[in-house]
Amino acid sequence: MTRKPTPSMSDVARLAGVALGTVSNVLNNPEKVSTDTLARVQSAIDELGFVRNRAARSLAAGTSSTIGFVLVDLSNSFFVDMARGAEEVAEEEGMSLLLANSDVLEAKQKRYLNLFDEERVAGILLAPIPGHPDGLQRVRGHGRDVVLLNDSTDAKDICSVVVNNVHGGYLAARHLIELGRRRILFAGGDDSLVPVRDRRIGVERAIAETNGAVSLDVIVTDEVQAKHGREVGSVVLSRAAADRPDGIVAAADLLALGILQSLAGSDIRVPEDIAIIGHDNNRAAWDGVIPLSTISQPGHDVGASAAALLIEEIRQPARHVHKKVILEPSLIARESTLGR
Amino acid sequence: MTRKPTPSMSDVARLAGVALGTVSNVLNNPEKVSTDTLARVQSAIDELGFVRNRAARSLAAGTSSTIGFVLVDLSNSFFVDMARGAEEVAEEEGMSLLLANSDVLEAKQKRYLNLFDEERVAGILLAPIPGHPDGLQRVRGHGRDVVLLNDSTDAKDICSVVVNNVHGGYLAARHLIELGRRRILFAGGDDSLVPVRDRRIGVERAIAETNGAVSLDVIVTDEVQAKHGREVGSVVLSRAAADRPDGIVAAADLLALGILQSLAGSDIRVPEDIAIIGHDNNRAAWDGVIPLSTISQPGHDVGASAAALLIEEIRQPARHVHKKVILEPSLIARESTLGR
DNA sequence: TTGAAAGCGTTACCAA
DNA sequence: TTGGTAACGCTTTCAA
Secondary structure, eight states: OOOOOOOOHHHHHHHHTSOHHHHHHHHHOGGGSOHHHHHHHHHHHHHHTOOOOHHHHHHHHSOOOEEEEEESOTTSHHHHHHHHHHHHHHHHTTOEEEEEEOTTOHHHHHHHHHHHHHTTOSEEEEEOBTTBOTTHHHHHHTTOOEEEESOOOSOSSSEEEEEOHHHHHHHHHHHHHHTTOOEEEEEEOOTTSHHHHHHHHHHHHHHHTTTTSSEEEEEEOSSOSHHHHHHHHHHHHHSOGGGSOSEEEESSHHHHHHHHHHHHTSSOOTTTTOEEEEESOOHHHHTSSSOOEEEEOOHHHHHHHHHHHHHHHHHOTTTOOOOEEEEOOEEEOOHHHHOO | OOOOOOOOHHHHHHHHTSOHHHHHHHHHOGGGSOHHHHHHHHHHHHHHTOOOOHHHHHHHHSOOOEEEEEESOTTSHHHHHHHHHHHHHHHHTTOEEEEEEOTTOHHHHHHHHHHHHHTTOSEEEEEOBTTBOTTHHHHHHTTOOEEEESOOOSOSSSEEEEEOHHHHHHHHHHHHHHTTOOEEEEEEOOTTSHHHHHHHHHHHHHHHTTTTSSEEEEEEOSSOSHHHHHHHHHHHHHSOGGGSOSEEEESSHHHHHHHHHHHHTSSOOTTTTOEEEEESOOHHHHTSSSOOEEEEOOHHHHHHHHHHHHHHHHHOTTTOOOOEEEEOOEEEOOHHHHOO
16 A cells, blocks of 8 residues: 655645645635635645644644643543543633643653643643642743643742632531531541642631531541541441541542441441541542542533633733632532431 | 743754754764764753754654544543553653543544644544544545554454453353352343443353353343443342342443442342442442452553554554454452452 | 755745 | 745755
8 A cells, every 4th residue: 555645735736726825825714715716725625635734834833722731640530520621611712632641650740741842732731740740840931831730839920720628628527517417537648638638627627616516536547549448447446336426527539438338347327327428529439339428629610710721821921810710619418428 | 021932953053053953963863973062062952941842843854753542531441541551652662642532522533533633643543432433534544543442443454452342241241150140130231332232242152151051131221320220220129039130240330330239228138149240340340338340341451552553553564464453351350249 | 073955834924 | 815935943964
């Protein structure tokens, strides 16, 4: 099979018997071309199977219409939601969104940031490795527009969109308190995980508002996977009934799920004896045997706002003002707190 | 903030006091440059904060080192696994992988296929919308190399990597049979979903091998979500005990999970009374209260093989032979069939 | 080893 | 409205 060289605009021009610039106009400013020239060029394009060369295009025009999104973890539906939200906005605005997964590896994050930089994309969305917005400064230094998702920086010259995790923790605790729970347990990782720390702070705030009517206990886990939740469950089970909590706020749904699992093997009933609420609205959570109440992250909106911010920055650099957008999570109550 | 224009190679050349071609050599053939010229150019690059322009690069060189992966559904971990597998291989081979999510929408699939085509990527990986490898022929026609994932076509001039779903169904049924189950139920969507159909065929094959010792019953669901599984559960519960299956093969894990949920509310014990096995090894499955046995899709390997095939095709078009690679799924037995 | 110059396929401008 | 032509930033000969 002989592979014909890809036809170029000049091939099209020759076949249609017009000048090169005219072909360009047919593609980019069709209204500036007479009807029959347009038709002639169009059929030449079809006949040749011509496909625009974006490399040449963006080189000549000095602009690109694609946005690069470097995200930390595709296995986490929160980030996939962001991608979807960003994609919708980008599409509405006539831009395309390309994804790169850093997979929680600094080296990859740096590589892809650099790739998009070399690619001269119109702008970059970055959901960085927690606490590692590396390479960001480099890219910023090159004048490329960047918006941070689910993370923020002290730098004032960059937009970011984050979720109010403090409020998330607060909502979770309030929910349990309103259901009449008086001995609350917060389970989560240590303070190095900022979202976890914020959620705990929110919980503490809700507890404080009760003026001592509700007690708070905290168990710090190594991570926030189901496995660690099962460990929390064992600890709870090992206590005398009177010392057990009647409500648990877990810093993540998988953690909550683990707790649910270990409690399922005992005579403790959920939510009658212990109500449980998690965070993130993972699919794993609501598809469980006991659907888990949770604090839902507005992933879709995070992505959409970030993309909107980025596009504004790209299109109106002069009037654009850098800002930090804070989105609110919301409560989704299911069986693990409400019962059937 | 005044935004300096991005420096180019000629700026670097001027600052370093060398010719343009020398700078290019420093970047691409450093061994052809004397040590001190190299150092001088390097420091000029650093001083200016120079970043290669890939558009110009690929335009001039006529080649690209990025691969585009258009995938159908980022919410499905199977495809995310493929992306990860493909990324690993691409990275080893010095290429970058960019992702685009078609989100089960034909229009988007076409758009992104076209984008990568215009971008003149080195090659394209496509995990198409089931039964809709649209736009594929167009892209292929332009001479771009494409490899199909989790789908195949009659066309002989294209590589594809698929999973042997018939074998998956067979493995699932064999597992139940070996555990002593004699009344098997297969639950899944209708035949328009090829993977589901294939799994059913595999189950039928395993049943046939028993020469009538094991019976098969089939329930066709609208889709394969947890919700539909709960419906299947109700049907089973509504039957007289003697008419109930003692083993269920579900075409997907979410479906199995739904069945598990509705059975949990009854006095039927899993797996003592009914053993259940799903398909796909979704996280939702193994994080459940009763860890679900499942047939695991080799997503990672599908992605890795596809990327390897694509890169071979890109690098050695002459000696490359198009092939269809069939990967085998494997059994992961957990509590829902084995018990504790 | 280094330098100079010819493309690569577009866009954008100016003249016709 | 159309045609011609100079960039765009790089790679790749070919000479020096």
